[in-house]
Amino acid sequence: MQQSRTTGRDMTAQDAASVLDRVRTRGPRVHCITNAVAQNFTANALLAIGAVPSMTLAAEEIGAFVTRAQALLVNLGTFDRERLEATAIAVQSAAAHNVPWVLDPVFVDRSEQRAAFARDLIGQGPRALRLNRAEFATLSGNEPDRFAIAAYARGHQLVVGLSGATDLVADGERFASVGNGHPLMAKVTAMGCAASALVAACLGVEEDAFCATASALTIVGVAGEIAAETAKGPGSFAVAILDALHNLDGPTLMSYAKVN
Amino acid sequence: MQQSRTTGRDMTAQDAASVLDRVRTRGPRVHCITNAVAQNFTANALLAIGAVPSMTLAAEEIGAFVTRAQALLVNLGTFDRERLEATAIAVQSAAAHNVPWVLDPVFVDRSEQRAAFARDLIGQGPRALRLNRAEFATLSGNEPDRFAIAAYARGHQLVVGLSGATDLVADGERFASVGNGHPLMAKVTAMGCAASALVAACLGVEEDAFCATASALTIVGVAGEIAAETAKGPGSFAVAILDALHNLDGPTLMSYAKVN
């Protein structure tokens, strides 16, 4: 599935720089079903990196938006009837038009209904699953180590992008770790949601979902480190990371990247 | 309709300064039906300029809010059933109480249902229509040049405020161009939505919708230029434009304004 370009190759900082360059050049349209808390920051993160966000949830038109997009994000952060209905239509449209999508199963560790819904969605073909350790443990029933995420990725034919002090990415055959990031990222709401949206943006320009996911996590981690250099707290950090995403170029990305 | 004060007169920077002064002094209440992505930034832009925003969509109470407001914004950015129902009630209340309103037909170029809904709303008496080139082309079927927007404004008895590198404003008899603004404005989500909200704020203190629309676009364009002087990217730009809107005074506005 994901073996197009880099099967057998490790992920490199140069791959991430190449993906970043294509996002800037092509401006992929990313349709986002995401929670109300995250919508504004997510849209701004996508614009900062050069993608074009749309956010409608209306059942009557979401199919049209997804069909014309290069990638789709499904984030479960606020899990209401409108979003449930929108998700069903969007995922069907994505499948019909071969639009890649990423699932962010926010807070599945807090509600069994939400976990059940996430498991059902995982069966419907997301290319990538971006989540944190507690969410992975809830969905898989296993501790989130290298073996568990590789097995889960293989079993479900998707790429797992696990956020943490070090991010881990696995597609069942390959494995990457991303050592970039900063503790202030955990102090800004919607940072993980925005990271998932950047995974979608990268999926819009890179067929290899493993490379796209690792690239996105590298980009957001590096932007976080650059933002932390000037931030005075989480308020100014949230502003500075948008600036950093906008100003990030390939050489800077490669000089900061800790991906392998 | 819009011929109260300045019929036959060109739009001047001094007119914009006068409108700004009245917004500051009177603090018009602006009720906003707008998309979830834009709500926070729009409310902050209105507060920064001295207006008083409200945002409820509840069918049971939106009539009361509109009736007590000096202007109404209808933005189609997230076009769901709740907002459809809210819009129907709000537009009726606005007509019944002579509350001026502005329509922002976000993304009508992406969905035919949305374009049809916008056309229906245009028949219900908005004083101003603020939109971008792709949206105008979709609604009018014409390229957005001076003649087309003047013809559209005349035909629909409203003011067209068209955003672009140079903003164009027409009411069918008069024509203004606003050369202010900055490319970073396109890199922040909800910037156009906030501009439409400022049009509403200006409509709340200025009966001449042509003057109100041109004033609002001048104010937001000038604030954008001032913000860009210190911004390091789209994150800090979004912050700085709120500061600039708050700090803008008549003399500064006139010294930057490129309206004629």
Added chain:
Amino acid sequence: MQQSRTTGRDMTAQDAASVLDRVRTRGPRVHCITNAVAQNFTANALLAIGAVPSMTLAAEEIGAFVTRAQALLVNLGTFDRERLEATAIAVQSAAAHNVPWVLDPVFVDRSEQRAAFARDLIGQGPRALRLNRAEFATLSGNEPDRFAIAAYARGHQLVVGLSGATDLVADGERFASVGNGHPLMAKVTAMGCAASALVAACLGVEEDAFCATASALTIVGVAGEIAAETAKGPGSFAVAILDALHNLDGPTLMSYAKVN
């Protein structure tokens, strides 16, 4: 009811510092039913102070979130059917599991339906009611002076936290005034909503609702003063107050606090 720790004692800056310290150490989970305009800023304010926000409104899962939270916020800023239904379930869950909650009756002065709903909620046992002068006048039918808020607090067995140039806090027996704050706080949307969320965070670590409410209003007022020292307008102020909340420590809080 609220007489656990400090009955008969005045509120001191040291009490506020102690509450702040416990929020930082324990990281209380705060579930928020709040309006779409305020969700992002509220979540960031809670994270900045060390609390853990959640925001879902889905009827199917809100009970699970409230049950696992240390405090609940009910804010009426956007008063739609989804939030009405969510509130009914959340308030029941809070009562069943002894989770303290705070009510913020935003804009009850603008809509009679909203005021009626707020009155009904006040009968269901909130520990604290945070509101402004116009909202208090609407709910109580009285001018918001010391006697009126003390009488209202006693009659409804809750703590009233009234925002203004000087904040007033009363539980019917005790009385505190908080002289901290800055005029720019009125120029940023959702600032009052975030203050109410901080009241909830403090209720999550302090049983005495009078002390929790006065502490939260002191913390947010001091953070506002610190933010104003560097802010250039409401945009940078909103950023700086999140930084200030994050960086605030006990000694700094005590040196700024004007609570008695």
